[in-house]
Amino acid sequence: MTAAQALPQLNVRDQVSAAEWQTRVDLAACYRLIALYGWDDLIFTHISAKVPGTEDFLINPYGLMFHEITASSLVKVDLSGKKLMDSPFDINPAGYTIHSAVHEVRHDATCVLHIHTPAGIAVSAQKQGLLPLSQQSLFVLSSLAYHGYEGVALNHDEKARLQADLGDKNFMILPNHGLLTAGGSIADTFLMMFTLQRACEVQVMAQSGGAELIHIPQQILAGAKAMVAGVMKTPQGMGGHLAWPALLRKLDAQMPGYAA
Numbered sequence: 001m002t003a004a005q006a007l008p009q010l011n012v013r014d015q016v017s018a019a020e021w022q023t024r025v026d027l028a029a030c031y032r033l034i035a036l037y038g039w040d041d042l043i044f045t046h047i048s049a050k051v052p053g054t055e056d057f058l059i060n061p062y063g064l065m066f067h068e069i070t071a072s073s074l075v076k077v078d079l080s081g082k083k084l085m086d087s088p089f090d091i092n093p094a095g096y097t098i099h100s101a102v103h104e105v106r107h108d109a110t111c112v113l114h115i116h117t118p119a120g121i122a123v124s125a126q127k128q129g130l131l132p133l134s135q136q137s138l139f140v141l142s143s144l145a146y147h148g149y150e151g152v153a154l155n156h157d158e159k160a161r162l163q164a165d166l167g168d169k170n171f172m173i174l175p176n177h178g179l180l181t182a183g184g185s186i187a188d189t190f191l192m193m194f195t196l197q198r199a200c201e202v203q204v205m206a207q208s209g210g211a212e213l214i215h216i217p218q219q220i221l222a223g224a225k226a227m228v229a230g231v232m233k234t235p236q237g238m239g240g241h242l243a244w245p246a247l248l249r250k251l252d253a254q255m256p257g258y259a260a
Helices: 018-036 093-105 118-124 137-143 158-166 184-208 218-222 223-231 240-254
Strands: 046-050 055-060 075-077 110-115 144-146 172-175 180-185
Touching: 018 046, 018 055, 018 110, 018 137, 018 184, 018 240, 055 093, 075 218, 093 110, 093 158, 110 184, 118 180, 118 184, 137 184, 137 218, 137 223, 144 158, 180 184, 184 240, 218 223
Parallel strands: 144 172
Antiparallel strands: 046 055, 046 110, 055 075, 110 180, 172 180
């Protein structure tokens, strides 16, 4: 028996509402996109999405690589971490701590995405954090928070501190740890992470050149939110709906199978 054959073959489409199924498909696609862009960290990061009309959320089955995740394999839990449907998989306990913390207080955050990329961790380890060096950083700095490192997120007492640090922001850098985005849709949350990750990559590359760096002027930073709304054609969110159909076409061509 091969490793692929050993994976449980799950199909929950007939057990959930149409709205939940669509959320499952989009969330599985988001996991696959993270793998496609090389931002995964074996099995050790996580993305969650709220089940429509509830406070419950979907999260990855612990032990699957992101390119293996399907709509049916996602695990549904309540805010206490209790599984709400039979599943052969557990969930990452640190993932539960982080995602439940955000979903408890940010009812506008349909999706929460957390990754550990080299560029993201490199910037998170810099005392000044993200610098205003790129156009991408402009989008991030308009809604950026930081939450200091407290070790692997297994202590539920940390949740209140993470909630307070995030506040109403959509981007978060976790020093010595990684990156987090929270948005009103899965598409928005992915696009936010693409932008944050790219800003970190540019910063590390610019610093590696050794030359004096040019910072975006403060008066431009002050108008960032208006610029975001203009570019994304929406007063709120990141305009993920503009990029999402194209991202799914890319995924269907290169890593199909998520909608199972």
